[in-house]
Amino acid sequence: MEINIPDSGLPRVVIVGSGFGGIQLAKSLKGKAFEVVLLDRNNYHTFLPLLYQVATAGLEPDAIAEPVREIFTRQPHFHFRMAEVLQIDPQHHKLDTSIGTLHYDYLVLACGSQANYYGSDELTRHALPMKTVRNALSLRSRLLENSERALELTNEQQQLEQMNIIIAGGGPTGVELAGAIAELRDIVLAKDYPELPLKHMKIHLIEGNNRLLKSMGEDSSRKAHQFLNRMGVTVHLKVMVQSYDGRVVTLSNGDTHAAKTLFWTAGVEGVLIPGLSPASVGKGNRYRVNAVNQVEGYENVFAIGDNALQVLPDYPQGLPGLAPPAIQQGQWLAKNLVSINRQEPLQPFRYVNKGVMAVIGRNRAVVELPFWHTQGFLAWILWMGVHLLLLVGFRNKASTVLNWAVNYFSYSRASRLITRFQNAPVEAVTSVSGASVPL
Secondary structure, eight states, X not given: OBOOOOOOSSOEEEEEOOSHHHHHHHHHTTTSSOEEEEEESSSEEEOGGGHHHHHTTSSXXXXXXXXXXXXXXXXXXXXXXXXXXXXXXXXXXXXXXXTEEEEOSEEEEOOOEEEOOTTOHHHHHHOBOOOSHHHHHHHHHHHHHHHHHHTTOOOHHHHHHHHOEEEEOOSHHHHHHHHHHHHIIIIIIHHHOTTSXXXXXXXXXXXXXXXXXXXXXXXXXXXXXXXXXXXXXXXXXXXXXXXXXXXXXXXXXXXXXXXXXEEEOSOEEEOOOBTBOGGGEEGGGEEEBOTTOBBTTOSSEEEOGGGEEOOBTTBTTOOOSSHHHHHHHHHHHHHHHHHHHXXXXXXXXOOOOOXXXXXXXXXXXXXXXXXXXXXXXHHHHHHHHHHHHHSSSHHHHHHHHHHHHHHHHHTOOSOOOOOSOTTOOOOOOOOSOOOSSOO
């Protein structure tokens, strides 16, 4: 059964994924001679860089999510369908989806990334990812449930095992999550659960490299490490998680730490859709693309964002899985699609690194701009300003500002509801965009 979409007579661009790249591409094609069809398993775009704040009770999901139809209300020849893509048929230029088949003239894969457990079934079962709104809400409930369950225990050591937190991965997401959980422990949980020995609760951040924030400079890494130490986070460098049975984490150096919760931010891999040649897939389950984002072996199939393994002179391992590359690829690909339609030469993609940033907590952040680096309060102000600018929709911006202001001046978090059944598994669904620290 063919998906019911009116035929405009224009070349059809089908975009899979409403993350940063997919949304930007669709917006950049506004007013161009194309029919745009956007497919996603959710009906909203998620601002992933603030997902950790939903997980730590700082924001509600509607502050960082915008309905796709709201974004494209006034865009002609645009269609959105909530569906999961099951198979690509490149020979016949069509997709098989959960709601029917769909023909395309140009296919753009912007499906984003999912947690990579590096083949460990044990970690897949017990570690908790943070890639979607559902994940974040479940993680928030888990953090609060841990405290509720700890109240039922009489042994202090058992209480601490219930409350201790392990975070695998010292990149931007892991660092930001560790700082947010430390603030939650010291400001909110200490007030809500005075009976618990929260001053002895451990937060362990595990990083395999010799420093945190490997994608940033050494000064920023060192400052982030200092900030976390002052907040009571124990940082372990040059060591990795070897195993986790749901109760005890074993590290590669033989150390063990008892904790009922392991948050996994130690790696991601691209989301692949069956149908394309295995030869088109490279490192990290990402599609190999050329300088104009065409998937190797296919003229009318493209990939952007976390789905794309695009090697550039300054990035021999491929562009980082952040928002800026995805946004810029979406903008650039829109221009090249217009050029294809006009039978004009295509322009190779050029990535402009505008900077990177990470927030560690209240008044604490590190920012690296091309010609200026800063840390501390000023960096924190810059971080807030940039993220507000990038949020989609006035309502989301206003809601986020209000929540931040209330949290800052009241030293509290309003979003402290447990919204899942006790001990329910955290859904390990994939994301539809990549990015941790956009500029």
